Amino acid sequence: MIEEKDISLERAVLIGVITKEQDEEKSKEYLDELEFLTYTAGGYAIKRFTQKMDMPNPKTFIGTGKIEDVRVFIEENDITTAIFDDELSSAQERNISKILNVKVLDRTNLILDIFAQRAQTSYARTQVELAQCQYLLPRLRGMWTHLERQKGGIGMRGPGETEIETDRRIVRDKIALLKDRIKIIDKQMAVQRGNRGKMVRVALVGYTNVGKSTLMNVISKSDVFAENKLFATLDTTVRKVVIQNLPFLLSDTVGFIRKLPTQLVDSFKSTLDEVREADLLLHVVDISHPNFEEHIASVEKILGEIKSGDKPTIMVFNKIDAYSAEHLDDDDLETERGARHYSLDEWKSTWMSKVGNNALFISALNKKNLEDFKKRVYDEVREIHVTRFPYNQFLYPDYDYEDME
Known part of the structure; x- marks a missing residue:
């Protein structure tokens, strides 16, 4: 276990499941790694929650009883973040956030955050931004306020276009722009490798x-x-x-x-x-x-x-x-x-x-x-x-x- 040394670290709980494909020992190994990821990102794992299931709950990842246990622990222990060991769907993330009322992350989101912290060069930052946009695209429903966008709708949407459709278009355009930027840098790096x-x-x-x-x-x-x-x-x-x-x-x-x-x-x-x-x-x-x-x-x-x-x-x-x-x-x-x-x-x-x-x-x-x-x-x-x-x-x-x- 990683010792808490800095009170500025975010207090988090880790949540995983035990299934036929992922037994108890394997689940523990993954949660050990998730704890190290949490520490690397600037957090401290206060407690782990696991549940044996045939498959994750499509609505809340874990069962209703277990999610209630997590909610109570979060309220009583000043927890700010709940981190799940597997990738959550947009519906799961939305439902869990409403129940726990704290920041909800999955393993993918956590790794993306670490990569965003560690990216030093323009190339690495562009690659991380592209990965973040690709992760965000299917999760846009109800998240439009997280995007950098002009206030008001004038010039921002076509006839009958909803906010979520506008946001998807913005992110798709950003993805295309980032891919083009990476292609340009790739060509420059290919020339550098050729010059060696x-x-x-x-x-x-x-x-x-x-x-x-x-x-x-x-x-x-x-x-x-x-x-x-x-x-x-x-x-x-x-x-x-x-x-x-x-x-x-x-x-x-x-x-x-x-x-x-x-x-x-x-x-x-x-x-x-x-x-x-x-x-x-x-x-x-x-x-x-x-x-x-x-x-x-x-x-x-x-x-x-x-x-x-x-x-x-x-x-x-x-x-x-x-x-x-x-x-x-x-x-x-x-x-x-x-x-x-x-x-x-x-x-x-x-x-x-x-x-x-x-x-x-x-x-x-x-x-x-x-x-x-x-x-x-x-x-x-x-x-x-x-x-x-x-x-x-x-x-x-x-x-x-x-x-x-």
């Missing part, structure tokens, strides 16, 4: 908060913002790195997450061009996280969606200094010893052994095993570079170029 020549490109990918930016700072000796919060890095950063005498480009990309909003996947696909055009991927994994295998699956799923799942990849298991098998009660003799009890050596002998030379175990923060990491990356980049520039004898004096002829 044929240098080998390496991209850091992985779940959010696994240490990609910390690793980027250590390897490139740069100062990329790194923080123990989700989505600390939003804008893609590219640095020229030299290991021994071999230069290459290293990019740090936005972190992935489970239940990533569709709007963000769509609007940020252009940002992930750095991944699509990379020659080598470094898939960074926080091995100290109890659900790191699920994180790997989530990242691989998104890589597949952007047609990058078949690229040469090195698995970089980070935070080995923080890894511990003690997050379950080992003293409970009735608890079956499972994967979460594995030591690091035992993990290495599982499916990780099949990864072979493409699995590395490091601590970017404590710089542990970084020399092995650099050597492995150097060997891989060197092989790609030799294929691309087979006669560069200055870089590779020890290479047998006669075999290339």
Whole structure:
């Protein structure tokens, strides 16, 4: 649990459901992540509410009795925000707001808010604004006062056009404008990538908060913002790195997450061009996280969606200094010893052994095993570079170029 340290943090309750597709353990994992998202956005989770259901209530997401429990708790504990772990429909959001009389957010809305806070460049802000508009469009009924619009109706609507129809037209026009703006920036960035020549490109990918930016700072000796919060890095950063005498480009990309909003996947696909055009991927994994295998699956799923799942990849298991098998009660003799009890050596002998030379175990923060990491990356980049520039004898004096002829 995250400790409340700042009285300025918004007091929130978290709400999730337990279903056939999402059992109690899975629901807890998602709510843990939702709590971290809440903290990242500037809130503090006071209490969690869960309910077992075959499927969420189409009107209020949870049952009438449970929503009443939430309402009473909110009134008695000065809660300002209710956050739901799954995306709410416009009708659900409207109904819940009337009952609870506080700000109601869902996971998608929360992530969009974090992205809006973290966007530093004009490009990132444009992408976030596009995602927000796409999220807002189907939820406009009863929300027209939230939009920036001229007061009065003169010149704002056609004959017989209602306020909601006008608002939809405004948002659709804004979406079209933002898409055009992104296309222009995409062309400029494509030119920049083209100007980099044929240098080998390496991209850091992985779940959010696994240490990609910390690793980027250590390897490139740069100062990329790194923080123990989700989505600390939003804008893609590219640095020229030299290991021994071999230069290459290293990019740090936005972190992935489970239940990533569709709007963000769509609007940020252009940002992930750095991944699509990379020659080598470094898939960074926080091995100290109890659900790191699920994180790997989530990242691989998104890589597949952007047609990058078949690229040469090195698995970089980070935070080995923080890894511990003690997050379950080992003293409970009735608890079956499972994967979460594995030591690091035992993990290495599982499916990780099949990864072979493409699995590395490091601590970017404590710089542990970084020399092995650099050597492995150097060997891989060197092989790609030799294929691309087979006669560069200055870089590779020890290479047998006669075999290339």
